[in-house]
Structures are given as C-alpha cells and as structure tokens.
Amino acid sequence: MTTIELTLGDIEKLAREVFTKNGCDKTNTAALVQTVVAAECDGAMSHGLFRVPGYIASLRSGKVRGDANPRVENTTPALIRVDGDNGFTPLSIKRGIPALTTAAKTVGIAAMTITNTHHFAALWPETEAIAAHDLIGLACVCYMPFMAPFGGNRPLFGTNPISFAWPRPGKNPMVIDMATAAMAQGEIQIAARDGHKVPLGTGLNASGDQTTDASDILKGMLLPFGGYKGSAIALMVELLAAGATGEQFSFEAVKTDNGDGGPPRGGEFFLAISPEMLAGSDWVTHCEEFFAKYESIDGARLPGQRRHNNRMSDAPRKINRQLVEQIESLCDS
Amino acid sequence: MTTIELTLGDIEKLAREVFTKNGCDKTNTAALVQTVVAAECDGAMSHGLFRVPGYIASLRSGKVRGDANPRVENTTPALIRVDGDNGFTPLSIKRGIPALTTAAKTVGIAAMTITNTHHFAALWPETEAIAAHDLIGLACVCYMPFMAPFGGNRPLFGTNPISFAWPRPGKNPMVIDMATAAMAQGEIQIAARDGHKVPLGTGLNASGDQTTDASDILKGMLLPFGGYKGSAIALMVELLAAGATGEQFSFEAVKTDNGDGGPPRGGEFFLAISPEMLAGSDWVTHCEEFFAKYESIDGARLPGQRRHNNRMSDAPRKINRQLVEQIESLCDS
Numbered sequence: 001m002t003t004i005e006l007t008l009g010d011i012e013k014l015a016r017e018v019f020t021k022n023g024c025d026k027t028n029t030a031a032l033v034q035t036v037v038a039a040e041c042d043g044a045m046s047h048g049l050f051r052v053p054g055y056i057a058s059l060r061s062g063k064v065r066g067d068a069n070p071r072v073e074n075t076t077p078a079l080i081r082v083d084g085d086n087g088f089t090p091l092s093i094k095r096g097i098p099a100l101t102t103a104a105k106t107v108g109i110a111a112m113t114i115t116n117t118h119h120f121a122a123l124w125p126e127t128e129a130i131a132a133h134d135l136i137g138l139a140c141v142c143y144m145p146f147m148a149p150f151g152g153n154r155p156l157f158g159t160n161p162i163s164f165a166w167p168r169p170g171k172n173p174m175v176i177d178m179a180t181a182a183m184a185q186g187e188i189q190i191a192a193r194d195g196h197k198v199p200l201g202t203g204l205n206a207s208g209d210q211t212t213d214a215s216d217i218l219k220g221m222l223l224p225f226g227g228y229k230g231s232a233i234a235l236m237v238e239l240l241a242a243g244a245t246g247e248q249f250s251f252e253a254v255k256t257d258n259g260d261g262g263p264p265r266g267g268e269f270f271l272a273i274s275p276e277m278l279a280g281s282d283w284v285t286h287c288e289e290f291f292a293k294y295e296s297i298d299g300a301r302l303p304g305q306r307r308h309n310n311r312m313s314d315a316p317r318k319i320n321r322q323l324v325e326q327i328e329s330l331c332d333s
Numbered sequence: 334m335t336t337i338e339l340t341l342g343d344i345e346k347l348a349r350e351v352f353t354k355n356g357c358d359k360t361n362t363a364a365l366v367q368t369v370v371a372a373e374c375d376g377a378m379s380h381g382l383f384r385v386p387g388y389i390a391s392l393r394s395g396k397v398r399g400d401a402n403p404r405v406e407n408t409t410p411a412l413i414r415v416d417g418d419n420g421f422t423p424l425s426i427k428r429g430i431p432a433l434t435t436a437a438k439t440v441g442i443a444a445m446t447i448t449n450t451h452h453f454a455a456l457w458p459e460t461e462a463i464a465a466h467d468l469i470g471l472a473c474v475c476y477m478p479f480m481a482p483f484g485g486n487r488p489l490f491g492t493n494p495i496s497f498a499w500p501r502p503g504k505n506p507m508v509i510d511m512a513t514a515a516m517a518q519g520e521i522q523i524a525a526r527d528g529h530k531v532p533l534g535t536g537l538n539a540s541g542d543q544t545t546d547a548s549d550i551l552k553g554m555l556l557p558f559g560g561y562k563g564s565a566i567a568l569m570v571e572l573l574a575a576g577a578t579g580e581q582f583s584f585e586a587v588k589t590d591n592g593d594g595g596p597p598r599g600g601e602f603f604l605a606i607s608p609e610m611l612a613g614s615d616w617v618t619h620c621e622e623f624f625a626k627y628e629s630i631d632g633a634r635l636p637g638q639r640r641h642n643n644r645m646s647d648a649p650r651k652i653n654r655q656l657v658e659q660i661e662s663l664c665d666s
Contacts, residue, residue: 078443079441108411136572136577164569249623294489297482297485300483
C-alpha cells in the first residue's frame with residue numbers, strides 16, 4: 001500500500017469538492033466535510049476519506065438525498081425526534097444536538113432519535129459534541145447483518161458501535177467509541193484490502209467456521225467482542241438503535257438497501273445526561289480524582305486518548321494513494 | 334460440597350427469620366427477603382442465601398441500618414433522587430421505582446440515583462421491575478476495587494455489573510445482567526470455596542500475574558471481560574454508578590468500609606425509557622419480529638432465559654448445607 005501526504009486543508013478541499021460535485025447542497029456538504037476531516041484529524045482512517053466512495057455511491061444511486069432538510073421536534077421536555085429527510089446523518093446530528101443538550105440541561109436527561117437517515121461515520125463526533133456542553137453523551141447505531149450473536153452462525157447484528165463520552169471541563173472528554181464486533185467493519189475492510197490476517201475469534205466464514213482471513217470474514221460474518229457478554233452489549237445497541245427509534249433493524253435494512261455500497265437507512269439513538277443535576281456541583285472534582293487514580297496505574301490508558309493526541313498535530317496525514325485517486329476521479333464524472 | 338433441598342417457602346422463612354433476628358424492621362426485611370428469594374428462585378445462587386452472612390455481618394457491625402427509611406424526591410420531571418438512609422438497597426429500589434417509572438411514562442425518559450445505600454444483590458430485580466411497566470430499564474453499581482483496567486495490574490473497578498431489560502408485553506422481558514469482570518465476584522467466591530479452577534484471563538494474582546486459582550485471584554484482582562472493550566464498559570459503569578450519582582467510586586468505598594465482609598456504601602444509577610413514546614405504537618410488533626429472527630438462529634440464546642426457565646419451577650432448590658447451617662446459627666446468636 002502506498003500513501004501520499006495530505007494536509008487537513010487538502011483533505012477538507014477534496015471532501016468539499018467531491019460532495020459538491022455529486023449533488024450535495026451547501027449545508028449537507030459542510031456537515032459531511034466536517035465529519036470526514038474530524039476522522040482524518042483524529043487518525044481514524046477507517047471513518048474518513050475511506051468512506052467517501054460509499055457516500056458518493058449512495059448519492060449517485062439516488063438512495064440518499066444530498067439536499068436533505070432534517071426537521072427537529074421536541075415531543076416532550078425530555079425527548080427529541082429528528083426526521084433526517086433521507087439524507088446522511090451528519091446534518092441531522094448538527095441540527096439535533098442543540099435541542100438535545102438544551103433539554104438535558106433543563107430537565108437533567110434527554111433522549112433523541114434520528115430516523116430516516118444513513119449513518120456512515122464514527123460516533124464520537126456526536127458524543128463529544130454532547131460532552132462539550134458538560135453533559136454525559138451516549139450514541140449508538142446498527143447497520144446491516146454482519147455479525148452473529150454469540151453461539152450462532154448466522155449474521156443478525158450490524159457491527160453495532162456504541163459511543164459514551166464523559167465530560168471533563170477544561171480537558172478533552174473521556175470518549176469510548178467502539179464496535180461491539182471483535183473488529184470494526186472499516187478495520188476489517190482495510191485488513192482485507194491490505195491482505196492482513198486478523199486474530200482468530202474475529203469472525204466466521206460463510207460456512208460458519210473460524211478463520212483469520214479478513215476477506216473470508218467479509219463474505220461470512222464477524223463475531224461479537226468478549227463472547228456472550230459482548231454479544232449482550234451488541235444486542236442492547238441493536239435494540240436501542242432500531243427498537244427504540246422505530247427505524248430498521250439490521251436484518252430489515254439489508255432487505256430495503258439497494259446494495260450500492262453506501263450506508264443503508266437506519267436510526268440513531270442518543271442520550272444526554274447532566275452529571276451536575278444528578279450528582280451536584282462537586283461532580284467535576286469527584287470525577288477528576290477518579291481519573292487521576294486511573295491514570296496512576298501503569299499500563300492503563302483512558303479510552304479516546306490516542307485520538308485526542310493525534311488531533312493535536314497539524315502535520316499532513318498519510319492517505320492511501322489509490323483512495324485519493326479514486327475520490328479525485330469521483331469529482332470529475 | 335453437600336447440598337440440602339429447601340422449598341422457596343423454606344428459603345423465605347429462613348431469610349425472614351435471620352433478618353428479623355438481626356435488627357431489620359418489617360419493611361426492610363420484606364424487601365431483603367424478596368431479593369434473596371428471587372435470586373434462589375431464578376437459580377442465581379451467588380446472589381441469594383450466599384449473600385446473607387454478609388448482610389448480617391453489616392447489620393451486626395452497625396455499618397448498615399436495619400431500620401433505614403429511604404426518602405424519594407423528584408428533583409425535576411425526569412430525575413429522581415433516593416437517599417437510602419444508610420440501609421441496604423432493596424427498600425430504596427422498591428420505593429424509588431414507582432417514581433422513576435411514572436416520570437418515564439410522563440416525559441419519555443427518566444434517571445434515578447440511589448445514594449447512601451449498600452448494594453449486595455443482582456440487578457435484574459430492578460430492571461425487570463422497570464420493564465414490567467413496558468419501559469426499557471438500565472441499572473448499574475460499582476463496589477470495591479477488585480478489577481484492574483485493561484493493561485493495568487492494580488485493581489480500580491468493582492466487578493461493575495450492568496443490567497439492561499427490554500420489555501416484551503405479555504412475555505418475560507429480555508434481561509441482560511452481567512458483571513463487566515470476566516467472572517462475577519460471587520461466582521469466583523464460590524469457585525474458591527469449592528476448589529474449582531477458573532479460565533486463564535479471569536484475573537491476576539496479587540503480583541499481577543495470570544492465574545487459574547480462584548483463591549489467588551481473590552487475593553489479587555479480576556480482569557474485565559473482552560479486553561479493552563470490556564474494560565471500557567466497566568469504566569462506563571463505574572462513572573455512572575459513582576460519578577453520576579455523587580456516591581463513592583470503588584477506590585473510595587474501600588477506604589471508608591469497615592471490612593466486615595458486607596457491602597460498602599455506594600450508589601446505584603438507573604434509567605427508564607419509554608419505547609412507545611420514542612418509537613410509536615408499533616414498537617412491540619417491530620421488536621418481536623426482531624426477537625423471532627434472533628431465536629431462529631441455531632445456538633443463539635436471548636440473555637436471561639435460563640433464569641426465567643428456572644423461575645417456572647416450584648421444585649425445592651439445592652442449597653449448600655454449610656451455608657444453611659451458618660444462616661441458622663446467625664438466627665440464634
């Protein structure tokens with residue numbers, strides 16, 4: 001694999017051009033560009049430019065609207081519903097978060113559902129946006145069947161990521177963002193592309209047998225992380241992302257999707273919680289004592305720190321050359 | 334290990350006697366007995382009579398009040414705060430759940446914190462009680478440092494259980510209830526008592542080395558399930574149970590505890606969410622289609638089913654003979 005170096009400015013320009021040239025209006029483009037650049041900035045290459053060909057495929061096939069106009073509605077003082085108008089999720093998130101955080105600051109906790117959208121990115125942008133308001137953030141989505149429940153040998157779940165952000169005023173939040181699969185879909189796609197083997201236990205081939213071949217797993221299925229306990233968390237994510245939003249479960253999404261390689265229609269579930277209103281004004285001091293204790297343990301790292309460290313650098317990012325060429329060609333046609 | 338058979342009525346009677354004889358008033362006794370009997374009924378032996386000597390130790394040492402009078406307060410339309418008055422948690426839960434579920438039915442979502450209590454039981458009784466109102470339930474607690482974060486070799490977390498219940502009107506709810514440790518503390522105590530080895534990866538000895546000896550792990554520390562991802566879930570539980578409640582983190586609880594063998598003072602965090610208000614009136618049909626799909630996969634079992642199957646039986650339960658004799662002797666002195 002050969003890479004080329006692009007500055008964050010180059011990445012932004014490339015992303016802006018490809019979305020604009022493929023039918024995205026200004027507001028949708030801005031939200032998508034921000035999502036792609038944030039991923040590359042944080043070194044999460046499986047969620048940055050890597051996703052662009054999929055986004056473009058779905059714009060070109062007409063599955064997803066580049067001019068979607070999401071509508072935000074407070075259905076109760078603690079519930080927010082966003083109808084994504086059949087667009088990609090970033091603009092829905094951008095419009096929904098202010099309503100969600102305002103509600104959580106007012107009554108202490110709020111939930112938000114986004115429906116009628118297509119999610120194809122990491123989840124930390126939204127949970128960090130919630131944590132920026134000194135609120136605890138949680139978000140999850142499902143996808144298409146790509147993972148078997150523990151004990152089973154047929155895919156049912158998406159890779160079902162969950163993100164949880166804990167606010168640390170004056171510092172970067174503590175941010176968990178992980179697939180509940182043994183490996184994230186983007187990571188396994190990259191392993192397959194680059195010909196890398198993956199650890200045993202990552203997934204099964206199409207016949208339901210264990211394999212270390214990433215391509216065979218892409219044709220078969222992933223397994224949940226951590227055996228039956230990880231499978232339980234994947235199930236919780238599936239139920240929140242689809243059952244609690246009223247949007248498609250993964251097994252439904254695969255039936256309605258047109259197979260263009262972009263994200264299927266699906267829902268996203270959010271929570272925002274005020275630690276101040278629950279625990280009182282001492283909460284920051286109390287929690288920072290805990291974080292100090294955590295960080296005093298040799299070898300123990302807080303989730304999200306690698307990304308936050310990457311974010312500090314304005315050095316050019318190494319991007320797969322073929323990918324850049326592919327995106328450039330998508331700007332032309 | 335020899336066992337004797339006790340009917341659920343025998344278990345209830347024994348539990349009632351031991352709590353009453355050790356200073357519990359009627360309301361606290363009723364809540365505790367219900368918790369112990371529910372655990373034995375469901376075959377969760379590590380959370381039933383097995384816990385009684387610990388409960389009694391804390392009543393006798395004066396750490397926990399047998400006549401606690403928990404107070405429930407709605408601080409906003411979506412937040413409930415319960416002060417447990419330094420008792421065991423079951424009575425606080427019993428008094429708090431109606432306020433929590435009423436709030437969730439009114440505004441769609443509610444959170445509850447219980448502080449100033451001592452939790453020593455499973456979590457499914459509370460999440461099932463929430464699900465009985467057709468609400469999604471979540472609960473979590475921490476404990477005393479007994480588990481190292483992933484990569485570390487010093488204990489920081491409790492075994493940090495989380496429970497999540499999904500309502501299925503007319504059926505038993507889907508209920509997850511699991512330690513985020515590779516093995517629950519009660520299970521490892523029982524393995525140590527019975528001289529059983531545990532799988533490698535369950536925990537470390539006091540020097541921070543891997544071991545399969547349950548007694549050595551009790552002197553050392555457990556590990557999270559599922560590597561760094563399970564560790565992230567354990568961290569989320571610790572933050573919700575202590576950071577969001579304002580109660581003690583595990584590392585604080587061990588400092589204030591008197592070491593009597595009963596549970597330390599700690600908090601409990603709850604969520605209740607209305608799927609109907611979020612997803613609309615079709616939610617039951619929609620989710621039952623998903624559960625049918627899940628159950629159609631060979632080898633895939635929904636969490637909680639074993640317990641619910643056990644619950645159907647009114648046959649006598651096999652209880653460790655020594656344990657029964659110990660509890661009987663605690664009734665006398």
